[in-house]
Amino acid sequence: LMSDRMEQYQVTMNNITSAMSNANLSYPSGDAVSGNLELSVSTMTENDTLEDLLAKMRKRMDKQKVQKLARAIHDSEKIGVYSYTGCFAEIFLQSDIFVSGKICDVFQQERDMIEHTKVLTPKDLVILLVPKCVYGTQADKAIEDIHKHGGKVCVITDSQHFNGLKKAEMSFVFDGVMHSIDMLVLQTFLCVLVMEYRRMFLDEV
Numbered sequence: 001l002m003s004d005r006m007e008q009y010q011v012t013m014n015n016i017t018s019a020m021s022n023a024n025l026s027y028p029s030g031d032a033v034s035g036n037l038e039l040s041v042s043t044m045t046e047n048d049t050l051e052d053l054l055a056k057m058r059k060r061m062d063k064q065k066v067q068k069l070a071r072a073i074h075d076s077e078k079i080g081v082y083s084y085t086g087c088f089a090e091i092f093l094q095s096d097i098f099v100s101g102k103i104c105d106v107f108q109q110e111r112d113m114i115e116h117t118k119v120l121t122p123k124d125l126v127i128l129l130v131p132k133c134v135y136g137t138q139a140d141k142a143i144e145d146i147h148k149h150g151g152k153v154c155v156i157t158d159s160q161h162f163n164g165l166k167k168a169e170m171s172f173v174f175d176g177v178m179h180s181i182d183m184l185v186l187q188t189f190l191c192v193l194v195m196e197y198r199r200m201f202l203d204e205v
Contacts, residue, residue: 061192069127069154069170070197073097076152077123079104082113082142084134085183089190093127096194100201113142122150128168129190131183132159143167156186 073079079097081090083106090106097104107113120126126146130139143164146153155168158175165171174185 061189063196065170065172066193066196067200069172069193070200072125072152072154072170073127073197074100074102074201076102076125077121078102078125080113080116080120080124080126080151081106081129082116082126082139083108083129084139085129085131085186089187089194090129092194093190093197096197096202110138110142114138114145117142117145117149117151120146120149120151124151125154126151127154127156128164129186130155130157130162130164131186132157132162140164140167156189158183158186 079102081093081104083090094104094106105116107116117126126142128139128142140163143153143155144167147167152170153164153168154170154172155162155164156172156174157165158173160173160175165173172189174189
């Protein structure tokens with residue numbers, strides 16, 4: 001972990017351990033159809049310890065879906081990361097994308113996100129990290145603006161009720177406990193994505 005970021009966001013190791021051990025993980029388990037209604041089914045699991053959370057994330061995470069996102073990143077011309085979750089795993093991802101010869105910009109301010117959508121093309125991808133505590137933001141508008149210019153969106157959130165999920169081409173949902181440290185669960189997933197991207201596109205370079 002980056003000590004300067006932890007100090008900036010007033011996060012301690014005890015906060016992290018507590019949040020990770022209390023987090024709930026939700027993952028897709030299929031679809032259900034009743035008449036004209038089609039539902040997306042998720043399964044949720046509770047965790048008693050940090051070790052439980054990490055073990056269950058590894059066991060339950062859809063590896064093919066993570067690989068699909070890594071491939072989408074690699075196939076895109078430019079990648080934008082719009083993050084409401086602090087910023088440390090995003091920098092690792094940005095660095096690896098740079099190494100693979102692509103452009104990656106990370107934004108934490110909404111005004112910068114909205115401005116960035118104006119230069120997107122159909123060859124571009126935006127990864128949007130949205131915890132439930134920022135529902136009052138322009139995250140929905142950002143998705144609309146991304147699509148307006150033909151870009152694609154992957155949403156990573158800790159709430160299955162985020163409206164933007166319906167508009168995204170790809171999404172990953174980890175149900176949280178309405179705690180500011182839920183953001184670190186999303187960051188943990190982003191670290192998994194970084195490792196998979198490195199394995200698929202950088203390790204053999």
